[in-house]
Amino acid sequence: MPASRAPSHLVLPALEALAGPVLLVDDARKVAALTPALEALLGGTLRAGTPLAQVLVPREGPGPLDGLLKDGRETSAHLRVGGRVKAVRVRAVPLARGPRASGWALLVTPDALGEAASRAELFHGLWTQAPELQRVFRIVEKVARTESSVLVRGESGTGKEHIAHALHALSARARGPFRAINCAALPPNLLESELFGHVRGAFTGAVRDSPGHFRLADKGSLFLDEVAEMPPDLQAKMLRVLETRTVIPVGGRQPVPVDVRIIAATHRALRREVEAGRFRADLMYRLRVVPLFLPTLRERRADILPLAMRFLDELRQRGTRRVERFSPGARRRLEEHPWPGNVRELRNAMEYAYVIGEGPVVHEADLPPEFSEPRPATPEAPPSRDGSLEPARVREALAQAGGNRSEAARRLGVSRVTLWRRLRDLGLPPER
């Protein structure tokens, strides 16, 4: 048998050994064969002769299949097998004898991000694939139809205000106003008049009547952000408003009826605030009929990269740079970061990376400076015990880092502040 005629039962295993999951397509763009690894990946097989366009749908690029087959770049796509759809990355290698392609070998890898995207949900501007957060969305849909008061608990940047908006938008009050006020942002006396309004002359500067947020939110919803920060005397007044459904403006006497649904939010455990005597139990029970807990971003790490890509895509709509992926180092940094500022911090980090970097890849060096600093969560090694800050080591780290203090601190595994202190103690210039 001539060597050019390999037995056909060897061809696919050989192909698979060399290239992993592969789909062979003939020049009529029909499925010719697939390797067992691809069958395993798809959880089923494709019939030979099936038009490729019926089973492979690229998720990027202009022309449906043309781009994928012509430009040889790896592309995200959906492969349909039976009733299932699998998110994959595909690169087409033309099999040419002479000028014309006699077919293609499609090199296929699973697309974890794409898979995640197909489980994902966009709910009133909040994107997630985390079942914990999707459960919150379902509760929001139900409770929106009622008048029950809702307390949203979550760290900064987890989407509390978006949830409040969604509750309002899905409720019978949707045509009414939605007002938001941050109870931590104003001094107590100002907060009272912002909430309940004031009459002219109530205090210096009160040159005219002011309705206050409660009356402005009449027939709508009022979002009380950081409600745990409300001072005690105002908590008492708030309770009275909720019980009587009337407000008395600062400096006024007449109660004014209001029809407002309260949605409150806090990053604190309100129960603990009650136990510590900082928050009224009766007000907590009024506000917390339906508590909702928003998970932090570090509790749903699988959301980090897809959300980051979404933000980069949004930026592309306004800018010119097109980001396609993260370098392995950048991926690791993003996935390991503790995200104290949650999704807001992620959005800002992507804006930074978009502006600072260039080209289709986000590198580690494009991330904001805190990503190259040692993490505060890891306790710093006591300098004297492991000798990590001996003068010689400090000098060596500085030399290796080309004098860059942040980089030297990272190499030594200490914070910049610790390094700064040590440099000062050693009589070395802490700043360059």
Ligand SMILES: Nc1ncnc2c1ncn2[C@@H]1O[C@H](COP(=O)(O)OP(=O)(O)OP(=O)(O)O)[C@@H](O)[C@H]1O
């Ligand atoms: N799941 C999400 N998907 C997309 N964007 C999100 C998500 N969660 C939060 N964001 C974005 O993060 C930012 C902060 O959201 P929001 O203001 O609702 O958070 P918050 O919990 O009310 O924050 P704070 O307590 O600091 O006021 C917004 O830009 C919002 O679009």
